[in-house]
Amino acid sequence: xxxxxxxxxxxxxxxxxxxxxxxxxxxxxxxxxxxxxxxxxxxxxxxxxxxxxxxxxxxxxxxxxxxxxxxxxxxxxxxxxxxxxxxxxxxxxxxxxxxxxxxxxxxxxxxxxxxxxxxxxxxxxxxxxxxxxxxxxxxxxxxxxxxxxxxxxxxxxxxxxxxxxxxxxxxxxxxxxxxxxxxxxxxxxxxxxxxxxxxxxxxxxxxxxxxxxxxxxxxxxxxxxxxxxxxxxxxxxxxxxxxxxxxxxxxxxxxxxxxxxxxxxxxxxxxxxxxxxxxxxxxxxxxxxxxxxxxxxxxxxxxxxxxxxxxxxxxxxx
Numbered sequence: 001x002x003x004x005x006x007x008x009x010x011x012x013x014x015x016x017x018x019x020x021x022x023x024x025x026x027x028x029x030x031x032x033x034x035x036x037x038x039x040x041x042x043x044x045x046x047x048x049x050x051x052x053x054x055x056x057x058x059x060x061x062x063x064x065x066x067x068x069x070x071x072x073x074x075x076x077x078x079x080x081x082x083x084x085x086x087x088x089x090x091x092x093x094x095x096x097x098x099x100x101x102x103x104x105x106x107x108x109x110x111x112x113x114x115x116x117x118x119x120x121x122x123x124x125x126x127x128x129x130x131x132x133x134x135x136x137x138x139x140x141x142x143x144x145x146x147x148x149x150x151x152x153x154x155x156x157x158x159x160x161x162x163x164x165x166x167x168x169x170x171x172x173x174x175x176x177x178x179x180x181x182x183x184x185x186x187x188x189x190x191x192x193x194x195x196x197x198x199x200x201x202x203x204x205x206x207x208x209x210x211x212x213x214x215x216x217x218x219x220x221x222x223x224x225x226x227x228x229x230x231x232x233x234x235x236x237x238x239x240x241x242x243x244x245x246x247x248x249x250x251x252x253x254x255x256x257x258x259x260x261x262x263x264x265x266x267x268x269x270x271x272x273x274x275x276x277x278x279x280x281x282x283x284x285x286x287x288x289x290x291x292x293x294x295x296x297x298x299x300x301x302x303x304x305x306x307x308x309x310x311x312x313x314x315x316x317x318x
Contacts, residue, residue, distance in 0.1 A: 051102025052288065056281040061125065067105050067278075069094065070124035072112035074219055077244045077302040078130040081109070089240075090128045092298035093157060093289070100285040111218070113190025116152055116270055125278060126269055127152075130160075130238060132192045133268030133317030143195040154268025155282045156313045157295075158304075162193070162260040163242025165227060165235040170256050172233050177260050182210030186223035186232035189216040193236040228254055238267075240304045266309070266317050279314065286312035 054062065061067055071090060073079045079088040086107040094105035107128075110118060115127045116137070131137070133154040140151035166174050174180065181204035187194045194216050201212035215232060217223045223235040224245065237245070242257035249255055269286075271279040289295040290310065299305045 049102040051100060053100045053281060053285050054102035056277070056284055057101055057103065058275065058277045058281075061103060061278065065103050067098075067101075067103055067126060068124045069105050069107045070115040070118055070127045071107050071109055071129040072115065073107070073109040074221065075130050075241055076248070077304060078238070078241060079107070079109075079128075089158070089299060089302045089304050090130065092301060093295060094128060096289040096294040096298055097282065097285045099294070100288045101281060111190075112188070117149070119152070119270060120149065120272055125275070126271055126282070128269050130158075130241070130267050131270055133266045133315065134192060135318060137270075138315050138317070143198065150273055152270045153273050153276070153279050154266075154270055154315055154317060155279060155286060156266035156268045156316045157286055157309065158267040158299075158307045159264050159309055160238040160240055160267060160307050161262070161264040162196075163237045163239040164258040164260060165224065165237055165242045165245055165255050166233065166258065167227060167230065168250075168254055168256055170258070174234055174258055176258070180204075180212060180234060181207075182212070183233040184213040184215065184231070186215050186217060186226040186235045188220040188223055189218055197236065224249070224255070240302075240307055244303070266313070267307075268315075268317065283312050283314055 049062070071079045071086065073081045073086045073088075075088075077088050079086060079090045081087070086109060091105070091107055094107070098105050105128075108124070112129060115124070115129055115131075118124055119127050131154070133156050136143070136145075138151050138154065140147055140149035142148045162177060164174055164177065164180075166172065172179070172183065177200055180200065185197050187197050194214070197212060197214045201214065205211050215223075215226060217226070220235065220237065223232070226232045227235045239257075239259045239261075243259070246252070246255040246257040269282055271282065286295070290312065296305060296308055299308050
């Protein structure tokens with residue numbers, strides 16, 4: 001889980017990762033989790049399809065009538081599980097895309113840091129999981145700049161900044177990421193926030209301040225629990241996710257969120273670089289749902305309208 005959005009010292013975040021409704025809870029860590037409702041897309045029972053952009057899809061997907069999507073459904077309000085069904089901003093945006101394309105988007109939950117690799121082995125057609133579009137991910141580079149894979153293409157569909165989740169009352173008086181120098185930070189493993197935290201720590205020491213102490217956890221829910229217990233000062237998330245957690249966790253009594261608005265960056269729908277036809281079809285569908293208003297409606301339903309874009313882009317991240 002995670003891109004999910006952004007702490008941009010050099011990296012853009014998930015930037016990345018998050019379990020949000022229950023701070024403590026057992027989250028799905030396997031790659032074969034729950035799926036969206038069977039009626040979350042158009043009727044594809046007939047090979048003839050009158051959807052506006054159906055003919056733009058690869059023939060294999062036309063024949064299947066389904067686009068398989070990998071996600072980490074622990075990142076409310078972007079993607080989460082309710083009564084065994086994956087819901088949230090991303091599934092609702094995908095349902096709108098499905099009406100333009102004439103196929104169903106079928107979501108399966110897995111651990112965030114394995115989603116892109118699973119897509120490249122053919123398990124998924126797309127990854128839609130609040131993934132920050134970064135040059136490193138486009139080029140298949142790790143946090144040290146070393147080549148680890150062929151990279152992916154992104155169709156950008158949302159914008160978020162870094163959200164700093166702190167204990168209710170903000171006892172350490174955190175107002176920006178610069179206030180985290182010398183303090184203990186909790187993050188989800190495999191997200192761009194983990195890499196960004198390391199970059200921030202280097203920035204702190206270069207500026208004559210103390211380094212960060214960073215604890216990485218398999219899920220964001222565990223990072224949240226660490227903050228709630230006082231074992232860490234803050235957890236980093238994408239801004240809409242941090243705001244949602246602060247509003248809902250413990251009835252709104254557990255956390256506060258601070259937005260670091262200067263580092264906003266895009267989330268992208270990840271597509272294998274070899275599948276340019278699917279990538280381009282998704283881009284056309286994104287522009288169509290922006291134009292018809294169904295995109296903004298999906299975001300507003302979850303209180304995420306501030307992250308709306310006005311035009312889709314391919315590989316627009318830095």
